Amino acid sequence: MTDRERLERECxxxxxxxxxxxxxxxxxxxxVEAHRAATAYTPRDRSxxxxxxxxxxxPVAARLADAHARIFAPRSALRCKLVLxxxxxETSPMHRRLEPNRPRAWALVFLxxxxxxxxxxxxxxxxxxxxxxVRLVARALxxxx
Amino acid sequence: xxxxxxxxxxxPSAVHFAATVLQKxxxxxxxxxxxxxxxxxLPGAHMTALKEQLPxxxxxxxxxxxxxxxxxxxxxxxYGIPPSKNYVFEPPPGFDFxxxxxxxxxxxxxxxxxxxxxxxxxxxNDVELSAFPFSYAALEPHYGEVARxxxxxxxxxxxxxxxxxxxxxxxxxxxxxxxxxLMEAYRRHRRRINQAFRTHVGRTRxxxxxxxxxxxxxxxxxxxxxxxxPVDALYVPSQTLRALLREPAFRYHAGLEVLRFTIGEGxxxxxxxxxxxxxxxxxxxxxxxLVLAAGTLSSxxxxxxxxxxxxxxxxxxxxxxxxxxxxxxxxxxxMFGRPFPEESYQYHLLGLGIExxxxxxxxxxxxxxxxxAMLHPIAxxxxxDLRTSLLVTRALHSALGVVNVNFHDRRRSGNTLxxxxxxxxxxxxxxxxxxxxxxxxxxxQVLGTVRRTLRLLACFVPPGMQHVRPxxxxxxxxGVFPMTANGGRWTTTSACxxxxxPNLYLVDGSTFPFLPAKNVTxxxxxxxxxxxxxxx
Numbered sequence: 001m002t003d004r005e006r007l008e009r010e011c012x013x014x015x016x017x018x019x020x021x022x023x024x025x026x027x028x029x030x031x032v033e034a035h036r037a038a039t040a041y042t043p044r045d046r047s048x049x050x051x052x053x054x055x056x057x058x059p060v061a062a063r064l065a066d067a068h069a070r071i072f073a074p075r076s077a078l079r080c081k082l083v084l085x086x087x088x089x090e091t092s093p094m095h096r097r098l099e100p101n102r103p104r105a106w107a108l109v110f111l112x113x114x115x116x117x118x119x120x121x122x123x124x125x126x127x128x129x130x131x132x133x134v135r136l137v138a139r140a141l142x143x144x145x
Numbered sequence: 146x147x148x149x150x151x152x153x154x155x156x157p158s159a160v161h162f163a164a165t166v167l168q169k170x171x172x173x174x175x176x177x178x179x180x181x182x183x184x185x186x187l188p189g190a191h192m193t194a195l196k197e198q199l200p201x202x203x204x205x206x207x208x209x210x211x212x213x214x215x216x217x218x219x220x221x222x223x224y225g226i227p228p229s230k231n232y233v234f235e236p237p238p239g240f241d242f243x244x245x246x247x248x249x250x251x252x253x254x255x256x257x258x259x260x261x262x263x264x265x266x267x268x269x270n271d272v273e274l275s276a277f278p279f280s281y282a283a284l285e286p287h288y289g290e291v292a293r294x295x296x297x298x299x300x301x302x303x304x305x306x307x308x309x310x311x312x313x314x315x316x317x318x319x320x321x322x323x324x325x326x327l328m329e330a331y332r333r334h335r336r337r338i339n340q341a342f343r344t345h346v347g348r349t350r351x352x353x354x355x356x357x358x359x360x361x362x363x364x365x366x367x368x369x370x371x372x373x374x375p376v377d378a379l380y381v382p383s384q385t386l387r388a389l390l391r392e393p394a395f396r397y398h399a400g401l402e403v404l405r406f407t408i409g410e411g412x413x414x415x416x417x418x419x420x421x422x423x424x425x426x427x428x429x430x431x432x433x434x435l436v437l438a439a440g441t442l443s444s445x446x447x448x449x450x451x452x453x454x455x456x457x458x459x460x461x462x463x464x465x466x467x468x469x470x471x472x473x474x475x476x477x478x479x480m481f482g483r484p485f486p487e488e489s490y491q492y493h494l495l496g497l498g499i500e501x502x503x504x505x506x507x508x509x510x511x512x513x514x515x516x517x518a519m520l521h522p523i524a525x526x527x528x529x530d531l532r533t534s535l536l537v538t539r540a541l542h543s544a545l546g547v548v549n550v551n552f553h554d555r556r557r558s559g560n561t562l563x564x565x566x567x568x569x570x571x572x573x574x575x576x577x578x579x580x581x582x583x584x585x586x587x588x589x590q591v592l593g594t595v596r597r598t599l600r601l602l603a604c605f606v607p608p609g610m611q612h613v614r615p616x617x618x619x620x621x622x623x624g625v626f627p628m629t630a631n632g633g634r635w636t637t638t639s640a641c642x643x644x645x646x647p648n649l650y651l652v653d654g655s656t657f658p659f660l661p662a663k664n665v666t667x668x669x670x671x672x673x674x675x676x677x678x679x680x681x
Contacts, residue, residue: 120533
């Protein structure tokens with residue numbers, strides 16, 4: 001798989017995670033273009049790279065990896081990639097998928113927030129159970145040549 | 146006396162000084178680096194339409210190099226500078242500075258740093274002017290004149306005791322639903338907020354038109370303020386510069402970085418030396434009267450270089466000031482479940498004033514409800530994965546707001562500007578700044594009052610999300626050539642005339658002897674007009 005194919009796959013998986021559908025060609029092209037323009041999206045070490053590789057497997061894996069990274073590796077390449085994609089989605093014609101802007105009942109908002117919080121907490125626990133050991137192993141292997 | 150004036154800079158002070166002396170029959174030559182803004186895109190489109198109609202919307206909002214993406218970092222700002230405003234901060238080649246305790250922003254754009262302001266226009270009152278060698282009465286007509294030129298909206302309300310009311314105030318903009326609920330809650334709890342917290346809420350004064358003025362159109366609620374108002378409803382000084390260019394007695398030389406002036410007999414400034422930013426030999430301009438209005442840091446740099454070149458003296462200027470700003474995000478519980486208005490004025494509509502034991506230490510806050518702001522800088526700061534954070538911010542978007550709390554500053558001898566002795570070219574500015582040792586206590590007390598006030602307005606302040614911005618971030622720089630009544634080295638007269646160089650005037654914030662907790666731009670413009678009136 002070439003770098004470009006890897007980035008395209010990553011973009012598709014991460015877009016499914018964030019908005020539940022496939023990205024448009026425009027979003028994919030901007031995502032790939034950003035990786036050429038800046039170094040922040042390049043993993044800095046083995047641990048960072050394994051986190052991205054794990055996240056790339058599926059939206060569920062991406063969510064667990066991100067939940068772990070938010071707490072334990074907040075400036076990692078994975079977080080930067082996801083924030084980048086969020087920024088592209090919210091400035092592209094797909095912004096309505098990201099944020100529908102509909103009125104909702106007050107109770108539903110609270111219920112939704114409570115559920116989101118609970119799912120978020122579970123994701124941190126599960127993500128750390130999966131990716132904590134992975135990153136520990138990556139670190140134990142020492143610096144890459 | 147000659148009626149020729151050489152002005153350096155094109156920011157708010159420079160253009161309003163120039164506009165005023167031109168009316169008096171002077172010939173004005175203005176030197177400026179003069180970076181130009183990019184062309185406006187789809188002027189009739191609101192924010193959402195831009196995302197759907199531009200051929201490359203992410204390119205517009207995030208930039209070709211994606212530098213508009215606010216990436217996870219330790220210094221947490223709630224928004225980045227949009228790419229359409231990058232020209233404001235683009236330095237000339239080779240520009241450099243050193244700094245300790247201060248994160249300055251410089252501008253070399255037409256219109257200067259105020260090209261990226263949020264339009265807050267707050268006159269200083271007599272208490273805040275007590276360190277100045279004149280009172281509010283001396284500034285009042287110039288506040289009115291500048292308001293007539295640029296268009297300022299506002300109301301005479303609970304903030305009026307702190308924000309003097311001048312002439313030519315336009316009707317305030319309609320409140321967005323979020324700001325309206327805050328105002329309703331304030332009215333309900335007004336007595337307690339006023340008496341127990343000594344806090345007052347009212348309309349901000351903003352240089353955004355609520356009705357047409359000349360060639361400028363009234364605000365169309367496009368939600369594009371941060372990216373650059375598409376109809377010029379939000380005033381920026383480059384609009385005045387464009388008007389000046391039509392005046393026959395006005396000469397504009399762009400593409401020049403003024404380095405220094407030369408000093409002749411009796412300290413008289415004889416000429417100015419400027420470096421073309423595109424390269425080439427230095428250009429010189431003869432001086433009858435020189436007006437430095439390049440902003441405190443740049444004007445000071447020009448003086449420091451000039452003195453070093455003429456006398457070998459390495460001057461250290463004391464008393465640099467800037468407003469500390471703290472961002473306090475909040476959630477308005479009454480807005481939960483409501484959609485946010487996509488077509489809305491983007492900047493602050495409400496202000497908050499907190500009295501202090503010393504009235505000069507009044508604290509001013511601007512309340513911005515987040516409507517068309519980017520969400521990725523906010524979502525990434527929540528303690529969840531981004532999918533969860535997205536769901537949370539989506540649910541809370543219409544309830545999000547932020548208070549930008551401004552604190553006053555005083556001149557202190559340790560806060561200095563000098564030329565960096567390690568720079569062999571003797572051109573690099575060195576900035577040193579340390580906050581007042583009492584600042585942490587003051588911040589804690591005031592921010593406690595802000596939180597308690599917000600709670601009474603039915604708002605929740607999420608713990609740990611308050612952001613103390615670094616010194617330099619407010620770009621309200623002042624104080625290194627203070628106006629004094631009694632003289633003193635590196636001071637200026639009440640007419641902002643240098644005491645060292647009799648034909649030099651400094652009409653930017655560098656001459657302010659005190660910095661109240663208010664956006665300084667309106668007073669910069671009014672003071673520049675005052676100097677042009679009383680000294681020319």
